[in-house]
Amino acid sequence: MSKRVGMEVSIAAAEAVALANVDVIAAYPITPQTHIVEHLSEIVADGHLDAEFVPVESEHSAMSCCVGAAAGGARTFTSTSSQGYALMSEICYIASSLRLPIVMAVANRALSAPISIWNDHADMMMSRDTCWIQTVAENGQEVVDLLFHAFRTGEDRRVLFPVIVNLDGFILTHMIEPIILPDQEEVDRYLKPYEPQMRLDPRNPFTMGPVGMPEVYTEVKKAQDEAFKASYPVILEAWKEFGDQFGRYYKPVEAYKTEDAETILVTMGSISETAMTSIDAMRESGKKVGLVRIRLWRPFPFDDFFDAVKGAKRLVVVDRAMSFSGGCGPVCVEVKSALYDRGHYPYIHNVLGGLGGRDVTVENFAEMADDVVRAHETGAPMGYEIINVRE
Amino acid sequence: MAKETGIVGWKELALGCAVMKPGSASELKTGDWRSMRPVTDYEKCTKCGQCYIFCPDMVYRKIDEGFYEANLYYCKGCGICARECPVNCIEMVEEGK
Numbered sequence: 455m456s457k458r459v460g461m462e463v464s465i466a467a468a469e470a471v472a473l474a475n476v477d478v479i480a481a482y483p484i485t486p487q488t489h490i491v492e493h494l495s496e497i498v499a500d501g502h503l504d505a506e507f508v509p510v511e512s513e514h515s516a517m518s519c520c521v522g523a524a525a526g527g528a529r530t531f532t533s534t535s536s537q538g539y540a541l542m543s544e545i546c547y548i549a550s551s552l553r554l555p556i557v558m559a560v561a562n563r564a565l566s567a568p569i570s571i572w573n574d575h576a577d578m579m580m581s582r583d584t585c586w587i588q589t590v591a592e593n594g595q596e597v598v599d600l601l602f603h604a605f606r607t608g609e610d611r612r613v614l615f616p617v618i619v620n621l622d623g624f625i626l627t628h629m630i631e632p633i634i635l636p637d638q639e640e641v642d643r644y645l646k647p648y649e650p651q652m653r654l655d656p657r658n659p660f661t662m663g664p665v666g667m668p669e670v671y672t673e674v675k676k677a678q679d680e681a682f683k684a685s686y687p688v689i690l691e692a693w694k695e696f697g698d699q700f701g702r703y704y705k706p707v708e709a710y711k712t713e714d715a716e717t718i719l720v721t722m723g724s725i726s727e728t729a730m731t732s733i734d735a736m737r738e739s740g741k742k743v744g745l746v747r748i749r750l751w752r753p754f755p756f757d758d759f760f761d762a763v764k765g766a767k768r769l770v771v772v773d774r775a776m777s778f779s780g781g782c783g784p785v786c787v788e789v790k791s792a793l794y795d796r797g798h799y800p801y802i803h804n805v806l807g808g809l810g811g812r813d814v815t816v817e818n819f820a821e822m823a824d825d826v827v828r829a830h831e832t833g834a835p836m837g838y839e840i841i842n843v844r845e
Numbered sequence: 846m847a848k849e850t851g852i853v854g855w856k857e858l859a860l861g862c863a864v865m866k867p868g869s870a871s872e873l874k875t876g877d878w879r880s881m882r883p884v885t886d887y888e889k890c891t892k893c894g895q896c897y898i899f900c901p902d903m904v905y906r907k908i909d910e911g912f913y914e915a916n917l918y919y920c921k922g923c924g925i926c927a928r929e930c931p932v933n934c935i936e937m938v939e940e941g942k
Contacts, residue, residue: 551862553860614860660866677856677862680855
């Protein structure tokens with residue numbers, strides 16, 4: 455069994471991608487993602503990984519290069535953040551529509567303006583509907599494990615979709631954490647060589663990405679949606695097999711102290727650990743509060759989410775991206791959709807916080823849990839609120 | 846499967862809407878967009894081949910005696926051939942007339 459070693463999460467992510475034995479990496483540096491591809495370039499340059507590292511001139515080219523490489527049958531990786539992700543997003547839609555299982559680590563960062571290199575989930579939400587499988591990591595170990603899971607799931611012939619592993623910029627990327635990196639033999643057992651269902655080959659020519667006239671476009675999107683929904687059980691199966699082999703089991707939705715909880719906080723990503731600390735304190739003072747964390751953002755785990763929160767009278771949904779003057783933040787949209795469709799109407803308060811690197815503290819979570827009880831009891835209208843904002 | 850139109854149900858599509866048959870673009874009927882069709886007056890035609898050269902869809906082919914004939918399966922009726930013809934022997938005629 456491998457040892458637990460302290461290392462920067464970005465370095466661990468790069469080591470995991472190297473252990474996954476990728477064939478092609480095409481990337482452009484952008485804060486806070488840079489350390490991931492920088493370290494991968496070192497691994498390739500030092501001869502520890504037999505892969506093509508393509509230092510492209512933009513993220514648009516990075517994803518274009520990944521699409522070409524994946525279409526040629528290569529196991530392919532890239533990584534980006536924020537503005538770079540926005541630039542590459544055009545090709546992200548193409549990667550998923552062509553059913554190419556590219557894996558990407560997105561070091562989540564706010565979108566300009568004003569220019570912010572710091573963490574929130576605006577970039578994740580911007581590309582919500584690109585039809586990539588999206589997981590959201592809470593800590594460094596999870597980043598590593600989700601990367602192996604990403605290759606395994608995306609390349610499964612029952613799936614064949616690209617996969618994003620989201621990790622909070624700086625808060626995870628630049629943190630030194632204790633991490634277990636499996637050895638090569640263990641990874642090879644979990645992750646078999648990629649055998650594409652179709653690959654561009656001059657000896658067997660065909661066309662990827664033709665024009666879709668109005669007579670066929672709707673059918674293509676229907677087929678894509680059905681295939682994407684069908685990836686859900688395979689995602690779970692790959693987590694189950696990961697757990698059986700490595701002893702760390704993952705689920706699309708995690709519940710913490712929710713058994714008898716009247717109030718449940720709903721979070722994604724690294725602030726969930728802060729929330730758990732806060733819940734421990736609240737539990738000690740007798741408050742019936744729990745946490746539900748969404749790990750799988752797309753395809754959204756509607757049934758698992760419903761099962762996790764259905765016992766609560768009140769929810770606080772924490773969003774880390776704006777949906778300007780929409781009804782609520784993007785995570786809360788899914789939450790309300792999941793509950794309304796199942797005829798379940800708890801009191802829901804939507805909190806927007808942690809924008810552009812602003813901390814969400816242990817005290818903030820305690821305030822949210824208290825405020826939602828008061829709002830519910832006084833019958834205040836449901837809505838969203840930006841917290842930690844100066845008047 | 847109606848090959849010239851690509852009309853199929855969603856379950857029949859190849860992975861990622863790939864087109865598995867090489868060269869099958871030649872089966873795609875583009876002629877049904879046309880509202881005007883070119884009609885060549887072979888009495889005036891000098892066989893210069895400008896229509897063949899300028900046609901963006903390679904509609905024209907050389908036939909017997911060196912004249913050029915339009916294949917209306919592909920012709921979109923853009924009228925470039927009629928515009929470029931140096932002896933004005935091609936007339937664009939409204940479809941249905």
